[in-house]
Amino acid sequence: MTSIPLFPLNTVLYPDGYLPLQIFEVRYLDMIRQCIMGEQPFGVVQLLDGGEVRKPGQQGQQEALAPVGTLARVVDWAAPLSGLLQIKCMGMQRFHIVSSEQLKHGLWMAQVETLAPDKTIPIPQEQQNVADALGALIRTLQEQKIPPEQMPLQPPYRLDECGWVANRWCELLSLSAMQKQLLLSQDNPVLRLELVQDMLTENGLLEE
Template sequence: MTESLPLFPLNTVLVPDGTLALRVFEPRYLDLVRDCGRSGTGFGICLIAEGNEAGTPATPMAYGTEARIEDFDTGADGLLRLRLRGERRFHVVRTRVRDNGLVVADVEWLAADPVVELQPQHALLADMLRSVLEQVGADVAVPEPRFDDAAWVGWRLAEWLPITAMQRQSLLQEHDPDKRLDALLSLIG
């Protein structure tokens, strides 16, 4: 069963529980934010497969993450600034473009990651994450640390490691937390 979800294609990937700062200036996205605020719903963030962030509607990748608005304000430049939090992952079944240029997708929600204990071969990744968290310190709002949860460790590393958007997209599309950690090991190896 599919559900309709407005999309905000970007040149970045949002992961579950991840945060993203976003400036909004195009009318189609200002309307999207207003509608989400009124209805209390989220919208989808997808990496751009083809096109650009502004102007003509971009073609999104087939997997993305639902974003919820955590905070907003107006910047010195007068633009709307949002702080988003990633929630559920989804698979795009089909898209359509509204008259205002907003891309809307029919999506299938993906199952939440199971809570899987971190395996010994992935202990190095938990140690790396601890080090990253010490470096970012109070600059980043970090969810309650769960260093023994394979999915949590994988998502936090996917969010904060300096990897390409396509590498992050590949991790987003992996359904198994242990395989996601194996992929992260190969990226840093």
Template sequence: MEIPLFPLNTVLFPGWPMPLHIFEPRYLEMVRYCTENKSPFGILLIREGKAEGDVYVEPYDVGCMVSITQTEQLQDGRLLIMTVGQERFQVQSLRRNKPYLVGQVAQLPYLPEKTAPLQKAANELHPLVLNYLTQLTTLADNIEFDPTQVPTEPEALSHMAASLLQVSLETKQSLLEAKKISNALNFLTNQYRREIDILKQFPQQEMGNFSIN
């Protein structure tokens, strides 16, 4: 399928919301196209170039398709939109004959795995994510954390855990590109153990405001 592409300095995972402030004319045009045609667009991490004003930006090949759930037009023409990640995709080819990038993309499903060991890997990560968020509640003011928001289903858990983790964009991109969910879960399990140990060293109320939404 062919969709508009929006290169950004961020990595989005399926199921995760992302608010966007749209002000460049080319992306205002892109959002108009998507809303009028009920089309998704794709968010990709920038490999080379700048998010603003760079026509020849080079994105990574794997990104997240998003749908627009809310739009608000400001008086000066800018748009505030809320998007939600839907599924991973891989770019097969790019077109640059419009003000914004357009890509021929294919869905990128994970390789199939046996249910029992996959759920076992998720069961190892799940309490670590809860522990991590609990640690943050002792460090941050006005935290919003509901344990029921942390899923137990392996794919959804891996996406949430990857979104919350404070690691480099390149590391997040590698997680987005994982061929198997178990690969992401195992990496995240090790990383969360390290993060929890680090958080224990912070004095209370040093983190400021935090929310998992």
């Protein structure tokens, strides 16, 4: 098991996902600075209850964390103002929280066990339309000349891998907290891709 600091958010980070953040709370400024200096990852977990930002007079507010999260590494950062950090993170390995504790100043620490990364499995023919739709979306964004740092997906674009394609759609689709957590917890990348295909079909986002 490994002890890591946690960053609870109202979103889910998937392996190889891109996550830009603006940090201004003291509890996270200190944490991120230490992670940058030590080149250490932190854990991103979905916040099931409670707010991302602590409000004055709400020091005792309850925060409920999802059981599965993703390690994040800082790939770029800037400090444009005192008390503000702008960071860009990439998702690494998934983990399961064994135990967690919220410290006095509000930072969460957890004992975690990392989960096995997705096996590299080619896209089955039955799900090729899911990869094709993602490739078309990437081309559309590139044609719109969106700056690389503002792209929701970062290269390398592994459009031939089940896990990578499924994870990118999981980030792009408007899903409920429970759906996002179930997809993150799914160990079989082919099954995850099949579930994404069903969601895309239901929303009329796939060509027949």
